Amino acid sequence: MKHGEVSDRLGPYLEGDLPLQQRALVDAHLDACPSCAEELKELRATIGLLRSLPEIEAPTNLASRVMARVQEGEGQPTAWTRLLDILLRSRPLALGAAAAGAVVLAVLAPGWLARQTEAPQTAAVPASQSDASDLALLSRIAPLSVWTAQAPLVRRPLGSSAPSDEPVGPLPPEAAPPAGPAPGPIDSHIDELLRDPGRFVDELSEMPLAERDRELSALLEEVIRAGRAAEVVQTLRMAGDRRADAIAEGLERTASAGSPP
Structure with a gap:
């Protein structure tokens, strides 16, 4: 569970x-x-604490006040309620009202749809600009496959920061990259966790429960697939946060269940 x-x-x-x-x-x-x-x-x-609160006694004249308001007609149904009751009780009237509603819908719907399709497209421009902050937020909680798809996967040995793949030889002159500083690799979701586990756990805590479960499931799957379970578990243990400890325990159980005997 x-x-x-x-x-x-x-x-x-x-x-x-x-x-x-x-x-x-x-x-x-x-x-x-x-x-x-x-x-x-x-x-x-x-x-x-809620049960320890004292009970509030109702005013002594509450019953008489309620009965007086009922006698004044406050609880009687309105004219609209009585009309609906008559329509629902009478089958012919109900069918007639439904037919009239269908006719009105058939007459008004084409004009409404035409106005919607003829609306100027310029109104969509500020909407796309206003969604920039939403896209920035979605980039933080997107599935892990979206994060890792932005950079090539480089296999790294456990506990090592250097890639295990080495270039075969020098590049030919025509294939050499232009001079200047090379762009750094895009940090993966796992590297973000290793760099600042406390901030990572805080961001998870702010997510809704269903979204948090999906994010954790994707993270555990990617950590196990990358062979970095031990490294991530050690980092989470050193964070000194009970939430990080719970994630580490779940990762250990998942890794032990998926490892060959």
Whole structure:
């Protein structure tokens, strides 16, 4: 069971409304996940504080005031509600109203669609400019395949910063690159985690639960495929953050389950 599924079930779990099978799955996850266990502890404390609040007594004349407003006609249905009730109770009237609505839609819809297609295209220009910040944000939470597709994959030995592939020989003069500083490689998602694990975990915490699960699944898959599980786990352990420890534990379990016996 994933973190988001457990977080959605903590309320029914505390109230005792979960079925036995789901409760057993939540218990097993809480035993292995310190972050979810801490969330359960905070939720239990919040519920305890709410239950400790004193009960508010209703005014003594509340019942008489409510009955007086009912007698004045406040609770009676409006004219529109009564009309709908008549239409729904009478089948011929209901069919007639539906037919009239279909006729109105058939008459008005073509004109509305024509106005939409004839709208000036210049209105789309500021919209695309205003979406620049949204595209910048999406580049941070895009799937890992989009990050790594921007740069060629270079196999690196575990714990080494130098690539294992060496050039076959000097390039011919006509194929030599122009003089000047060469552009640096685009940092991958894994390198960002290794460089600043605390910031990486903070960005994950700001994501919605479903998006966070997808991001973590893509990260774990890429780390294992690149053979850098041990390096990433060590960096997360040294971050001193219980959230980073939980990610490291999940990575270790996934790596051990996917490794050959």
